[in-house]
Amino acid sequence: MTDSNSAENAVVIERSFRAPMDLVWQMWTDPEHFKEWYGPDNATIPVAELDLRVGGLRRFCMEVQTPNGPMRMWFTGEFREIAEPARLVYTESMSDEQGNAMTPADMGMPQGHGVTTEVRVELENVGGRTKMVMTHVGIAAESPGAAGWAMALDKLAARLDAQAVR
Amino acid sequence: MATATDEAKLTETFAALANSTRRAILARLAKGAATVNELAEPFDMTLPAISKHIKVLEQAGLVVRARRAQYRPCALDAARLQDVSSWAEQYRPVWESRFARLDDYLARLQPQGNDRSAR
Numbered sequence: 001m002t003d004s005n006s007a008e009n010a011v012v013i014e015r016s017f018r019a020p021m022d023l024v025w026q027m028w029t030d031p032e033h034f035k036e037w038y039g040p041d042n043a044t045i046p047v048a049e050l051d052l053r054v055g056g057l058r059r060f061c062m063e064v065q066t067p068n069g070p071m072r073m074w075f076t077g078e079f080r081e082i083a084e085p086a087r088l089v090y091t092e093s094m095s096d097e098q099g100n101a102m103t104p105a106d107m108g109m110p111q112g113h114g115v116t117t118e119v120r121v122e123l124e125n126v127g128g129r130t131k132m133v134m135t136h137v138g139i140a141a142e143s144p145g146a147a148g149w150a151m152a153l154d155k156l157a158a159r160l161d162a163q164a165v166r
Numbered sequence: 167m168a169t170a171t172d173e174a175k176l177t178e179t180f181a182a183l184a185n186s187t188r189r190a191i192l193a194r195l196a197k198g199a200a201t202v203n204e205l206a207e208p209f210d211m212t213l214p215a216i217s218k219h220i221k222v223l224e225q226a227g228l229v230v231r232a233r234r235a236q237y238r239p240c241a242l243d244a245a246r247l248q249d250v251s252s253w254a255e256q257y258r259p260v261w262e263s264r265f266a267r268l269d270d271y272l273a274r275l276q277p278q279g280n281d282r283s284a285r
Contacts, residue, residue: 011258015265019272027268037268040260134265136257 010137017130021123024130025085028121034060046072054079058090059099076101080118088121175227179246182226187211188219192228195242199232205240 017024027033031048039045039062048060058077063070076099081089093101093116101116120135182188191205206216220240223229227246231238 011255011261013258013261013265017269017272019276023272023275027272033271037271038264040263041267134261136261 010135013134013136015132015134016126017132019130020128021085021125021130024123024132025088028088029084031060038062040064050079052079052082054082057099058092059095061097072097074099077116081120086123089118091116091118093117179226179228182222182228185219185222187216188223191216191219191223191240192242192247195229195240199239199241201237201239203237 027037029050029052031050034050035045035048043062043064046061046063049057051057056079058079060075062073062075064073074095074097075092076095077090077092079088079090081087095101118137120137122133124131187209190208194200194205202213202217202220205220206213209216220229224231228243229240230243231240
């Protein structure tokens with residue numbers, strides 16, 4: 001997409017569900033529902049804690065079966081905006097079991113690379129179905145170095161685009 | 167798991183980009199292919215040091231090297247860099263599969279609701 005979203009490095013997905021808005025809202029906010037759909041097919045969500053208030057903690061665990069046995073990944077974040085049942089905004093980072101978010105260095109990423117993401121969910125009733133627009137944004141850390149790095153990369157990508165057109 | 171592999175690849179690419187010399191090499195290659203000697207020219211560095219940086223870029227899939235020519239010129243692999251420049255897009259298939267599961271789950275939760283809307 002070439003709208004403002006591309007500048008903030010986002011993926012936007014629009015879907016329509018055959019369900020009322022309040023039920024779709026619960027899918028994101030009720031831990032028991034959330035556990036049922038969020039993980040990939042070969043994964044389960046054994047733990048999900050969703051403290052549904054602004055600033056409230058989100059924490060969950062995804063368990064994946066591997067040849068070496070089950071592997072657990074933890075995620076943490078907080079709710080930023082709650083406007084039931086129309087708009088939900090939360091952050092998410094990979095974390096350890098105690099909920100300490102991993103730093104870019106922990107993940108082998110350059111300083112300032114966005115390892116925190118923000119997810120926005122917007123729901124709307126359209127003819128008895130629920131239209132959902134989900135926006136997943138990567139948040140770059142706010143260090144001058146990070147900004148410079150991102151800009152350099154953008155410039156390089158733009159140059160490549162220009163070459164590809166030729 | 168495909169997404170875990172994608173994640174690992176992405177991490178490797180970001181690690182390769184986390185170095186100003188390597189980014190300068192990429193910027194030079196964006197203008198066209200070059201030999202290791204040509205790439206080394208602007209830097210106050212030994213050839214082996216430059217070669218090491220190129221190897222990191224190669225492993226991350228950002229640079230490809232010709233097999234046949236004796237001097238093996240380096241070229242940019244633009245596809246990889248474009249992947250990185252829109253890394254959020256990599257999450258699209260992850261979300262698509264989640265929402266497919268959500269569809270199924272919603273259908274299980276409200277079988278009558280489905281009948282009504284089908285009528």
